[in-house]
Amino acid sequence: MKQLIIICLIFQFCSTFSQNCDCENEFDFLVKKIESDYAGFHDKVTEENVSDYNQFTADLRTKAQEIQTFKICTMVLEEWLSYFNDKHLMLGYESSIYYTYKAIDENSSMLRIPSFSWNSKQLIDTLILNNIKEITSKPILIIDLRGNGGGTDYAYQELLPLVYSNPYISKGVEYLASEGNINFFEKALEDGNIKEGREEETRILVDSLKANKGSFYQEYPNDTIVNDIKYTKPKLVGIIIDDFCASSCEQFILSAKQSNKTVVFGTRTLGVLDYSNVVPQDLLTKGLYVRYPMTRSTRLPENPVDNIGIKPDVEINKPVNLDLKDGIDEWVIFVNEYLLRQLEIEK
Helix, strand or coil: CCCCCCEEECCHHHHCCCCCCCHHHHHHHHHHHHHHHCCCHHHHCCCCCHHHHHHHHHHHHHHHHCCCCHHHHHHHHHHHHHHHCCCCEEECCCCEECCEEEECCCCEEEEECCCECHHHHHHHHHHHHHHHHHHCCCCEEEEECCCCCCECHHHHCCCHHHHCCCCEEECCEEEECCHHHHHHHHHHHHHCCCCCCCHHHHHHHHHHHHHCCCCEEECCCCEEECCCCCCCCCCEEEEEECCCCCCHHHHHHHHHCCCCCEEEEECCCCCCCCEEEEEEEECCCCCCEEEEEEEEECCCCCCCCCCCCCCCCEECCCCCCCEEECCCCHHHHHHHHHHHHHHHHHC
16 A cells, blocks of 8 residues: 655644744755655756756745745745645644633733634634623733634624724625526525525525626625724723734724724734635536635725735734744733833823
8 A cells, every 4th residue: 555655844833832933944944854854855856957956945045034924934935845846745833822811911911813713703702701891991902813814704793892992994895696606505595504594694695696697796885883882991902913814804904903992913914805705616526626705895906905915003023923822922922011001101
C-alpha cells in the first residue's frame, strides 16, 4: 500500500506557543529543513535550475524580511514551497483561541471571539449575557477578534449594543437574480434546508428574484440603524483585528467604526466582503464542488473592501501571538494602556 508522507511543518511558535512570528527566521528555518531533509530536493533542484532556485529563494527571503503578520508570512512560505510542485509539501499550524470573557483590571474587561459562525451565536450571546453586568459597569471594553474569519452577521447582533453610541448606516446586498440562484433556494425549501423560522422569508425572496430575473435584487434597503439600547458604559471600546479578520468580521468592523466610542487596533483585515452569501454547487465530477457568492454589496463600486482590507485606526506592530486562549497578551495590554490614556484625556 502506498504510504502518504506529508511534510507538515508545525513552526516553533506553533508547537511551543512561546515564540512569536519572525518571518525571516521562519523562512530560513523552513529552507534549511527542506534542503536538508526533503527526499525530493535534489531531484527538483539540479545543476540546470540551481541559479533560478537560488534567485527565487533570495527574492522571497527579502519579502519575508518585511513581513510582520502571521497570515502574510504563511503565504510567503507557501509560495516558496510551490517551487517544488509537490502536493505532499504543505504547511500546517496549530492555533489555540477560545471564546472567553476576562476582567483585565478595575477599569477594563475583554471579550475574545474567534468566529462569527452560525454555531457560535448561542455561545457569544451566552458569554455576553452572563457577564453583561460587569461589562457595563466598567469604562473600557476590549473585543478581541483576532483569528475571526467571519461567518454570519446574526452571530454578532448582541455585540452591537455594546459598541453603539449613535445612529449608523447599514449597507445591504443585492442578489443576482439568475435561474441557478433561484433554483438553489427552491431546492433548499423543498429539501427543508432553510434555517427554522426563515422559510416564509425565503419564499418571499424567491418570488422577488423571479420578478427581477436577469438583474440584481436588493432584499433589504440601505438603512440608518437606531438602537433602542444605549449603554453609558463602556465609554470606550477597543476592537482588535488582524489579517485573519474577514467577511462578517469585516462587516462588524464597518458598523463598529461608525460609533463614537470605538477604536480599532491591529493590522489591516483580509479583505473578503464585497461578494458574499456563499453557497456550494456540485461540479460534473462526483465529490467536486465550487463555492460561489450570490450577492454583491451596495457599497460598490465606491467603497470596496476585497483585496484591500480595512485599515485599523491604530496599528499594532507587536509580535503575533498564536496562543491566545484566555490570556492577556502584549496586544491586549497595548490596547488597554492606550484606552486608559484616552480616558484620562476625556476627564
